[in-house]
Amino acid sequence: MPEMSAHVVVAGGGAAGIEAAGMLARSGIRVTLIEKETEPGGHLKGWYHLFPDRRDSREVISYLSRLISHENIDFIPGETVAKIDRKGLSFSVTTGKGGSFTADAVLIATGFDMFRCERKEEYGYGIYDNVITSAELEVMFRNGEIKTVGGIVPSKLGMIHCVGSRDEKVGNLYCSKLCCVTAVKQAMEIKEYISDARIFCFYMDMRMGGAMYEELYREAQEKYGINFIRGKVSEVSVSIDNRLIVKSEDTLAGRPLKMEVDMLVLMAGMEISDGGKKLALASGLKTGENRFLASADNHYGSNRSHISGIFYAGTCTAPMNVTDTISHARGAAAEIIDYLRNTGRHNG
Amino acid sequence: MDKFGFSLSRARVIDYDKNDRRIAEYIYEHEPSFRLCIECGACAATCTAGNFTEFSLREFNVLLKRGENDKVRARLKKCMFCGKCILACPRGVNTRNVIFLARQAFRIFDGNET
Amino acid sequence: MESEGSERIWSDYQKEIADDHFFYVRSCIRQSFFPGSEKFFLDFLRDKLGKDVFENPSHTTCTGIGYHADIVPFQTIMTVIARHYALMKEAGYKNIAISCVTSFGIYAEILETWKHFPEELEKTREYLYKATGREFDLPENIAHTSDIIYKFRNEIAANAKYLLVNRQTGEPLKVVEHIGCHYAKIFPKYGVGGAEFPKVLSGMIEAWGGEVVDYPERRHCCGFGFRQYLVQANRGYSLSNTAKKFSSMKPFKPDLVLTNCPGCTMFMDKWQYTIKEMDGTTFGVNGESIPVLTYEELAGLVLGYNPWDLGLQYHMVQSEPLLRKMGIEYDIRDKYSTRDGKQMPVPENLINA
Incomplete structure (x- = not known):
């Protein structure tokens, strides 16, 4: 074992960052985990609940929290990674607040x-009461109450799939993959x-690709009577x-349709996150046509990444x-361990 | 109208809230597998009636769900109850019973079938 | 409606509108159907605001109605527009002020065509030069005349004699606004406020004390549709679209409809008469029809112009209910008098009068 163990900076303390940090830490690598939020x-x-089994997300968060407490992980909340510069075999990592770390x-x-969602102007998000996002509905679930702005329990609701996905008008040609299943889960x-709510999912294609x-x-159709209407x-x-x-x-009927709902x-x-986009730009990382990191x-x-020593x-x-x-995070940790071993900085 | 040589047209839009959905509800109640239809069209592709007439069981099902009852009524008697559609359905919908129940529902709610 | 959200979206569609020195191009049909509108615009800009607005009598139709009816080819209309730019260049102007939404859409469409297909611009230069010996420059600023009234809406508000307020109840008047398909649906960036929550007319309404009605079919076409109207057998489609819009706004009890486009003003005004004749349906309160005004006419009323000088009597739907609500004083004897005081024939069965 070298006297000083290798050091990895992880930008982002969500599920991916924490999982990878945990795996690196367990193999004896020092990790600085930088997260923009306080938690x-x-x-x-x-x-609130995750699909497909509708398990409480807090169970996953508590699993992740246990990982963070590893002694090899230094968790730095309220901070961001602004720029990564390669210096020979090591990296100089500059933070948003002007701090800096050296990493292997x-x-x-x-x-x-x-x-x-306000970018899809025609849906009136932020303009009309009771047009909400899937994330806002999760908050309502957590708070145990679904009510309109007027304080009424909605009896008829619509779910619009593909908001900001598969849409050239907002510059996103790709499918976000999770929204269809989210709509189904949330409808249920x-x-x-x-219990007597009538729910209508407006979809272009039902992309239910996950296990x-x-x-x-x-x-959702059989037991919950959720209605699906194919049309954007x-x-x-x-x-x-x-x-x-x-x-x-x-x-499928080949005709226009209109209906009134209490909540949409x-x-x-x-x-790609704004922070990720800026970091890629500052550090010379390649992005794809979909603007995600390539x-x-x-x-x-x-x-x-295409820069040896920077991983995703x-x-x-x-x-x-x-x-x-x-x-994916476990794959990243395995790649990093391999990389550090091959460059003589880790023998764990 | 002759005064102008043209007239007002009726909107093609399916006005969901104004449509009568009792027929559809009746079928949902008595043949819950009807809810499982994803309008894939396998039934219509194999349909004996649909090969030679303007009948699509897939379209029939959609119109039924939307409460477009006049259009459903006009198609009610196209089916010959051969049952091939049931074999083709990937979702296990008892398609033949859907049509059977639709006829029954129209008898109940209209007082007659056609 | 939460106005804050609408304001946020609107900020994405700011538009540069020139302040002075306009080359003014008229509409083909407005002078006969709404004869006071363009005159108000010129008087207001020149006399009230002291702006320089230039007109060249050699300016012709943009041929837009023919273009949208598939009679005028694109190369031809590009050359016609190029000629207008040549007239503008010869007069030394760089800001074009367009008095018609159809034309405005065409000017925008052609500018965008030339931007994306520069060879079309070069071809048009050749066509125009060979045909007329003229040369042209692209405009520095392109504005619909409603953009310009929008720009000076607060000046109008500051000098308002009558506000869009019901004198008897003190309540703001409910105003439907209709910007027209070719104003912002072709290129949202060319319109003040974009296409979904346009600001050009609603900004005027709010500045002058009224309340904008956000009704379900707000963005639906007025029904004109060029080919739909131009062929008699198709006119039912035109009419049905208008009926759809008016049926949607009816429950909101609008006091007036404010329009942007000559075609929309004409059809939303005249089709109300036709529908009433056909099956007796009216869309205002108490069996009345809803007055449809151009933005110049409304600005003129706000500033205290005589409604008959503004030409409101030439609309199919008469504006008296609106004038009464706003508390505008008018002399009915002036309504059908010529400028030298002679009585003109009074039309029979006037709507709303």
Whole structure:
């Protein structure tokens, strides 16, 4: 063993960053885990239940929190990574507040931002009462109460899929992968709060690609009576009674359709986080057409950047669910351990 | 109207809230597998009636769910109850019973079938 | 409606509007259907604001109606527009002020075409030079005349004689605004406030004390639709779209409709008559129809112009209910008098009068 163990800076304390930090720490590597918020956990903190099994997100957060407490991890909240410079075999990492670290390798796990739904102007988010995002609905679930701004329990709700995904108008050609299953999960949960609610999912395609997702979709139809209408909503407006009017094409009937709902939930897509984007720009990291960080190889190097010693984990590279994020983070940790070993700085 | 040589047209829009959905609800109640339809069209592709007439069981199901009852009524008697659609359905919908129940529902709610 | 959110979106669609020295291009149809509108614009800018607005009598139609009816080819309309730019260049102007949304859409479409296909610009230069010997420059600023009224809306508010307030109840008047498809739907960035929550007319309404009605079919086409109207057999589509809009706004009980585009003003005004004739349907309160005004007409009323000088009597739907609500004093004897005081024939069965 070398006298000083290797040191890795991890940018981002969400599921990916924490999982990778934990694995690195357990193999004897010192980790500085930098998180912009005061608490670790990232987007998971705002989510109520996870799909497909609707487990409480706090269970995953508590698993992650246990990892952070490892003695080899130095958790620095309220700080960001602003820039990474390569100096020979090591890296100089500059933080947002002007601090600096020297690292043998850097892992970027800066995650995603939710699509800002006000950019889809025609859905009236931020303008009409009771047009909310999927993330805001999770908060309502957590608080145990789904109510309109007027304090009424909604009896009819719409869910709009693909808000900010598969949409050239907002510059996002890609599918965010998780919004369909989120809509299905949330529709079912709404029914548990409001048993007689009528719920309509407006979708372009149902992309239920994950394990047990399709089964969840079937359950939503069979046991919860959720209605699915194939058609992208084109416009939202309000009636004189302040109910939301949804316009879409019912593509399977081949005719336009309109209906009024009490509440509309927008399935916000995922975009590379603002912090990740800035870090990539400052550090000369490549991004793809989808603006996410571009990996060195799509098939066997998705954890590697094109700069030797800088690695990626999680949703900074593409939309990913928690399961895949954690696997991806483990892959990143394995890559880093390999890299440090091969460059003679780790023999664990 | 002759005064102008043109007239007002009726909107093509499916006005969901104004439509009568009792027929659909009746079927959901008596044949819950109807909820599982994802409108894939396998039933229509194999349909004996649909091969030679303007009948699509997939479209029939959509119109039924939306409460477009006049259009459903006009299609009610196209089906010959051969049952091939049931074999093709990937979701296990009892499609033949859906049509059977639709006929029943129209009898109940309309007082007659067609 | 929460105005804060709307303001935030609107900030993404700021538009540069020139302050002075305008080359003014008129609409083909406004002078006959809303004859006071363009005159108000010129008087207001020149006499009240002291701005320089230049008109060249050699300016022609933009041929937009023919273009949208598939009669005028794109190369031809590009050359016609190029000629207008040549007239502007010859007069030494760089800011174009367009008095028609159809034209405005065409000017914008052609500018964008030339930007993305520079070879089309070069071809048009050749066509125009060979045909007329003229040369042209691209404008530095392109504004619809409503953009300019919008820009000076607060000056109008500061000099307002009548506000968009019901004199009897003290309540703000409820105003439907309709910007027209070709104002911002083709290129949202060319319109003040974009296409979904446009600000050009709603900004005027708010500045002059009114309340904007955000009704469900706010963004729906007025129904004109060029080819739909131009062929008689298709006119039912035009009419049905107008009926759809008016049915949607009816429950909100609007006091007036404020329009941007000559075609919209015409159809939202005249189709109300047609629908009433066809099946008796009216869209205002108490069996009345809803007055449809251009932004110049409304600005003129706010500033205290005589409604008959503004030409309101030439609308199909008469404006008296609105004038009464705003507390505007008018002399009914002036309504159908010529400028030398002779009585003109009074139309029968006037709507709202």
